[in-house]
Amino acid sequence: MEDLEKWITAGDIAREALGKALDLVREGVKLLQLAEELEGYIRRMGAQPAFPVNISVNEIAAHYSPSVDDEAVIPPGAVVKVDVGVHVDGYIADTALTIALSSRHAALVDAARHALREALSTLKAGIRLGEIGSAVERAVRARGFKPISNLSGHSMSRYVLHSGKSVPNVRTSTEERVRVGEVYAIEPFVTEGAGYVVEADYGTIYRVLSVRSTGVRELDSLLRELWRRYRGLPFSERWVYREMGEEGLKGLKRLVKVRRVYLYPVLVEAGRGAVAQFEDTVVITRRGVLNTTRVLDLCRR
Incomplete structure (x- = not known):
């Protein structure tokens, strides 16, 4: 194998x-x-x-x-x-x-x-x-x-x-x-x-869904960087903050809104x-x- x-x-x-x-x-x-x-x-x-x-x-x-x-x-x-x-x-x-x-x-x-x-x-x-x-x-x-x-x-x-x-x-x-x-x-x-x-209604784990352009240069740049680092695997907001600071977190939330990145909701019994x-x-x-x-x-x- x-x-x-x-x-x-x-x-x-x-x-x-x-x-x-x-x-x-x-x-x-x-x-x-x-x-x-x-x-x-x-x-x-x-x-x-x-x-x-x-x-x-x-x-x-x-x-x-x-x-x-x-x-x-x-x-x-x-x-x-x-x-x-x-x-x-x-x-x-x-x-x-x-x-x-x-x-x-x-x-x-x-x-x-x-x-x-x-x-x-x-x-x-x-x-x-x-x-x-x-x-x-x-x-x-x-x-x-x-x-x-x-x-x-x-x-x-x-x-x-x-x-x-x-x-x-x-x-x-x-x-x-x-x-x-x-x-x-x-x-x-x-x-x-x-x-x-x-x-x-909250979560801290994300995954790139698509690298299709958002039409916004800085968001596309962030999206490409997230794909380069994590491919299709889930990643933490902590990792984004550590590498890209507060601006990275803001961009991440914008990418969720335009459906390029998925936010995993916490699951409760x-x-x-x-x-x-x-x-x-x-x-x-x-x-x-x-x-x-x-x-x-x-x-x-």
Whole structure:
């Protein structure tokens, strides 16, 4: 398979970054400090973040990454999801784990971990993607919780985080199948709430949608620079501010308005129930399924 070693290297670095998260996540820690530390580690290892580190707490399910001047801290007894992306020359690893700071949420976290284990044991070339969703849903409901029905895993390709196929977390009738040569992020989301997410009215993560001219010279220049730096991968407003200052942030918001850049809304559990998540990246090879991130190994620490 093309550049398999780069997929593997990205996975190793992502797993190591999550290992650091296990040591750093504590009550009172600033989310900004945690994200900057993990992103810095990825860069020091010779890779790049494939997206900003997501640190989603309690009922926030996904897409929360600290803003430029974020003062939020990890609250007492929190359920903390850390989602890390790494790329090596565009070859991506996407992995996540959940840390419960209270025993009250231990069963929820265990259910998400169990759901990932069941999904991975089901996964093989030729299987229908809907069968993976069925395995996740059975595992989660057997533990007394709900899978989040409108969040899913996804196929990936070089420089493309979501490349077209979805891996459901509930039973579906999709006939799409897993094929040799494909790469997937498998990520069960589990909740004690309503079982689906809604969009908040804010976010800090962006992605270039199109490099088509806006008709405004300075905006086109910014757009080309964002594409040069990040291609089609998500990026943080913090990164833009660090490299381009306040004017870069203003231009970024203008590019969202003219639909050249997409702003990812933070996703919140509809019933405000706590959410847990575990995620691995897998490569489907002729010899079998290669798990590049092996996040469940970290849970044995």
